[in-house]
Amino acid sequence: MKDQTTRAAIGIDLGGTAIKAGLVCRDGAVPARQGIATEAGGGVDHVLGRIAGLIGAMRRHAADLGVELEAVGVGMPGTLSHRAGVVFAPPNLPGWRNVPVVERLRAATGMNVVMENDANCAALGEFVCGAGRGVRNLVLLTLGTGIGGGIILDGRLWRGSNENAGEIGHQIVQLDGRPCNCGQRGCLEAYASASQTAARAVEAIRSGQASVLRALVDGGRPLTSEDVVQASQAGDELARRVWEETCRYLAVSCLNIQHGWAPDCIVLAGGMSGAGELLRRPILEAMDKLASKLLGPLPDVRLARLGNDAGFIGAALGVLLEPG
Numbered sequence: 050m051k052d053q054t055t056r057a058a059i060g061i062d063l064g065g066t067a068i069k070a071g072l073v074c075r076d077g078a079v080p081a082r083q084g085i086a087t088e089a090g091g092g093v094d095h096v097l098g099r100i101a102g103l104i105g106a107m108r109r110h111a112a113d114l115g116v117e118l119e120a121v122g123v124g125m126p127g128t129l130s131h132r133a134g135v136v137f138a139p140p141n142l143p144g145w146r147n148v149p150v151v152e153r154l155r156a157a158t159g160m161n162v163v164m165e166n167d168a169n170c171a172a173l174g175e176f177v178c179g180a181g182r183g184v185r186n187l188v189l190l191t192l193g194t195g196i197g198g199g200i201i202l203d204g205r206l207w208r209g210s211n212e213n214a215g216e217i218g219h220q221i222v223q224l225d226g227r228p229c230n231c232g233q234r235g236c237l238e239a240y241a242s243a244s245q246t247a248a249r250a251v252e253a254i255r256s257g258q259a260s261v262l263r264a265l266v267d268g269g270r271p272l273t274s275e276d277v278v279q280a281s282q283a284g285d286e287l288a289r290r291v292w293e294e295t296c297r298y299l300a301v302s303c304l305n306i307q308h309g310w311a312p313d314c315i316v317l318a319g320g321m322s323g324a325g326e327l328l329r330r331p332i333l334e335a336m337d338k339l340a341s342k343l344l345g346p347l348p349d350v351r352l353a354r355l356g357n358d359a360g361f362i363g364a365a366l367g368v369l370l371e372p373g
């Protein structure tokens with residue numbers, strides 16, 4: 050029997066601006082890590098070459114540390130086929146269409162490579178060594194420019210029959226609502242992502258409503274969800290209303306999640322989760338008001354713990370937990 054802690058995988062988190070890589074052990078420990086710029090403008094071949102270079106660097110670290118390397122896990126945004134190893138059209142990598150990432154990286158490195166959606170990776174990371182440690186069922190939401198999601202059921206990642214289950218951001222929470230980038234209307238993402246929270250505040254200000262944020266908007270500085278939270282804390286009525294609405298939409302989605310999968314906990318991750326208790330508490334309060342309470346206790350809503358490392362840690366854990 051091998052010592053489980055010496056088995057490791059290389060995790061890669063491919064983002065639009067940065068590629069993060071780490072050597073990750075089965076318990077989530079990260080003995081080596083490295084980050085480089087994506088240089089997405091260089092195109093598919095250039096970026097895949099940079100990833101292959103990072104994999105080479107991680108292999109050298111593994112050899113130096115005497116760590117037994119299993120495989121490479123790559124986390125990517127957007128819809129993809131885990132089985133085929135093909136990413137369809139990642140939103141933050143312009144020009145990438147139906148790229149056979151797994152085949153290309155296998156050819157370049159000679160290693161076994163597995164690809165996974167980045168929110169699924171974050172869910173796996175938080176499940177094994179973050180906010181979800183010790184639970185059996187978990188749903189994670191990444192709250193950033195968009196809203197991603199990942200579902201862990203009975204300790205395993207749930208991909209569904211279309212391999213893209215967990216797209217909680219595109220749950221419709223408002224009939225005939227705001228248009229979403231995905232083509233639907235009324236998606237959670239169209240209301241409660243960081244960027245759409247800021248956009249709703251800007252729209253309200255442009256329609257003539259009073260707010261301390263007007264000076265920023267008139268000055269041409271792009272508003273952020275942090276601006277909305279800060280103004281809300283400072284007593285700005287418009288910001289308070291917009292933020293409360295964001296939290297209420299998220300609460301609706303958390304209840305939908307409970308009705309669908311009844312997880313032990315729902316983990317809030319991504320940039321907007323930096324608001325901490327200012328995000329978590331109003332969501333819990335709104336859930337409490339909206340819920341029927343017939344289905345037992347509400348899922349625990351928790352803040353993610355792994356921060357920006359969750360992507361590459363989860364990508365590696367995916368291959369360690371589900372080899373082959």
Ligand SMILES: [Zn+2]
Pocket residue numbers: 218219229230231232233236238
């Ligand atoms: Zn959508």
